[in-house]
Amino acid sequence: MKRNHSVRRRFPQVSAICAGAVLFSISLVLVYLHIVVLMEVQTASVPLVAELADLEERETALTEQVELSQIHAQSQAGSLGEKLDAYVLPKETDFDRLVAVFDIFTRSLEKQGMASDVTGMSFGDPVGVIGGQAQARPLRFSLSANEEGMERLFKFVQMSGLMTVGDALDEDEIKSLFLASEKENPASIVSLEQFLSSDLLRFARDPKAYEDQIKRSFSGRSFLDAFEKISDESLLSSARNVLGGGFGASLLDAKLWPVQFVTLNGMKISAGGAEEWYRVNVELFVWEG
Numbered sequence: 088m089k090r091n092h093s094v095r096r097r098f099p100q101v102s103a104i105c106a107g108a109v110l111f112s113i114s115l116v117l118v119y120l121h122i123v124v125l126m127e128v129q130t131a132s133v134p135l136v137a138e139l140a141d142l143e144e145r146e147t148a149l150t151e152q153v154e155l156s157q158i159h160a161q162s163q164a165g166s167l168g169e170k171l172d173a174y175v176l177p178k179e180t181d182f183d184r185l186v187a188v189f190d191i192f193t194r195s196l197e198k199q200g201m202a203s204d205v206t207g208m209s210f211g212d213p214v215g216v217i218g219g220q221a222q223a224r225p226l227r228f229s230l231s232a233n234e235e236g237m238e239r240l241f242k243f244v245q246m247s248g249l250m251t252v253g254d255a256l257d258e259d260e261i262k263s264l265f266l267a268s269e270k271e272n273p274a275s276i277v278s279l280e281q282f283l284s285s286d287l288l289r290f291a292r293d294p295k296a297y298e299d300q301i302k303r304s305f306s307g308r309s310f311l312d313a314f315e316k317i318s319d320e321s322l323l324s325s326a327r328n329v330l331g332g333g334f335g336a337s338l339l340d341a342k343l344w345p346v347q348f349v350t351l352n353g354m355k356i357s358a359g360g361a362e363e364w365y366r367v368n369v370e371l372f373v374w375e376g
Contacts, residue, residue: 167250167284174345175248176376180224181347182210185373188343192243193230195334201236205229213375223372225352231359232367241351242325244371248348252290252297253283255322263313271307278304288344290323291330348374 172178186208196202211225232240249255256264261283268279282301290297298318305311318324330338338344355368 170250170345172376175250175348176221176374177347178376180210180373180375184343185226185347187341188338188346189228191337191341191343192334195332195337196230196232196236196239198333201239202230202232204231210373214372220376222375223350223352224375226349226371226373227369229366229368231364233364237356237365237367239329240367240369242322242329244349244351245322246287246326246329247346247350248374249287249322249326250345251283252285252287252323255287255326256283256317257321260317260321263317264310267310267313268305271305271310275304286344287326288330288335288339291326292335292339294323294327294331350374 189208193202193205197205206229208226208228211227213222213224215222230236246255253261264279264283265276268276278301282297285297298314301314302311305314329335338346349371351369352372353370357366359365
């Protein structure tokens with residue numbers, strides 16, 4: 088009897104120990120699962136937090152860029168607008184001024200052995216275009232030129248109506264410069280704005296001074312690579328070639344810059360009097376506001 092009683096008394100103790108072991112095992116499983124969940128959450132959240140920080144940093148940089156850009160743009164808008172109305176797209180063409188520009192240009196081609204025998208210029212009656220908001224007046228002249236002289240004429244026509252360095256760049260080129268500046272030093276946006284709003288003729292006369300100034304604001308290789316590529320492949324390269332010599336100096340001295348906006352309307356090319364020379368009849372459109 089004592090033995091049976093002793094067995095019954097130990098049975099609850101064994102049961103309790105087994106139950107405790109089971110509960111302990113279950114708790115270990117739950118703790119393990121909790122740890123796994125925490126690790127998964129951490130794995131997912133760390134990149135998100137890092138990405139959020141990058142986005143917040145970029146937003147701050149862009150805000151600074153916009154604010155500084157607006158301040159600089161407001162200080163430039165007035166003078167550029169006045170020049171645009173007075174010289175680039177005037178209500179009426181100043182014939183003497185425009186003839187003087189092309190006279191200096193063609194004489195510079197003659198001095199460089201690129202052209203000769205330039206005829207007098209003639210203006211036609213204006214033609215209304217663009218919904219009556221602007222009109223174009225034909226300008227005709229002819230000259231003998233070699234291929235280099237004709238290319239120089241094309242480039243000069245392309246640069247007519249431009250006032251600033253930024254005018255000589257297309258939308259993608261400007262966008263590339265701003266993206267590169269954003270990545271390197273958003274606070275230097277004013278330096279980039281100042282460069283883009285620099286007078287194109289004065290830049291062409293002394294490009295190294297302007298380029299050195301902006302390079303002092305951006306020392307990173309990524310921005311400098313983008314800047315140098317655009318400087319070499321854009322219309323800025325043509326500006327240095329066409330406006331950087333005696334022609335540009337004459338325009339500056341005679342106060343004939345900026346040049347009224349003209350476009351090429353037609354060109355008739357025939358054989359010239361010498362090998363690799365051509366007789367070129369040119370018709371340009373001179374634009375009036």
